[in-house]
Amino acid sequence: METNSDKKHVWDKVNQWEEELLFLKAIIDKTELVETIKWGGPIYVYNKKNVIGIGGFKNYFAIWFINGVFLKDEKKRLINAQEDKTKSMRQWRFTSKEEVNEKEVLEYILEAIENEKEGKVIKPSKKETIVSELLEKEMLQNPALKDAFEKFTPYKQYEFLEYIESAKQEKTKLARIEKVIPMILGNIGLNDKYR
Structure with a gap:
């Protein structure tokens, strides 16, 4: 019997997108990122820094770029799923495997890795206030x-x-x-x- 609390738990990380997420994983495996599991889903790290994550939601599956704000995003694929909560994270959503263009996805991921190597991160502004x-x-x-x-x-x-x-x-x-x-x-x- 389903209780209400089951209904709320929409996001069980893979649900119906298992095949699609495996397809994304196969693309990500071509890069130097290392898969880890954090927050209950696969997160890919470079040099211990989180670069991207993947997961399935109710109506789409997605790659999210932890520091996606720095991506050029010339093809306008990325969205900020939580304007108020996150300054830097960006999501790329798909609703079918056909939508995943491997070459494009790799370009974005490689750019994200490059940004990580250059140390592009939004510094938490709470840490140090700069006074001029x-x-x-x-x-x-x-x-x-x-x-x-x-x-x-x-x-x-x-x-x-x-x-x-x-x-x-x-x-x-x-x-x-x-x-x-x-x-x-x-x-x-x-x-x-x-x-």
Whole structure:
């Protein structure tokens, strides 16, 4: 007899997608990723870092790219399944084996591995708050700049601050501030043009 709690448990990782997931695994096996089981499903790691995961849901099966935010995604395959929860994870959903284009999937996975090798990760912004005294000073003199800056998400604020403060010399920092002021006032994130 089915209780309600059984119904809730929609996602038992493979359900009807066993064959499709094996097909994805066969593609992933051509890369240097190592399969591990985490969170009850297969996660593929490079150098102990999680790169991708695969799983079956009720209406689709998917590959998710743990740091998918950095993928170029020229073919527009990826979606952010949980806008509010995850900044970096992206999902590629399929509803049939025919939809899986091996060459494309491999391209995306290899790019994800490359990004991992380059150490592209979103740093948890809670860890270290970057303070830019020079930018603070600008904002004191220019309230419109302060308002505009505060409209950005914490992550985008962090990108600006990191960009300014990663310069070694004060004159470089000032030059970078000059460069970002029009962007901030125009509500353009530092990396928007690449996103």
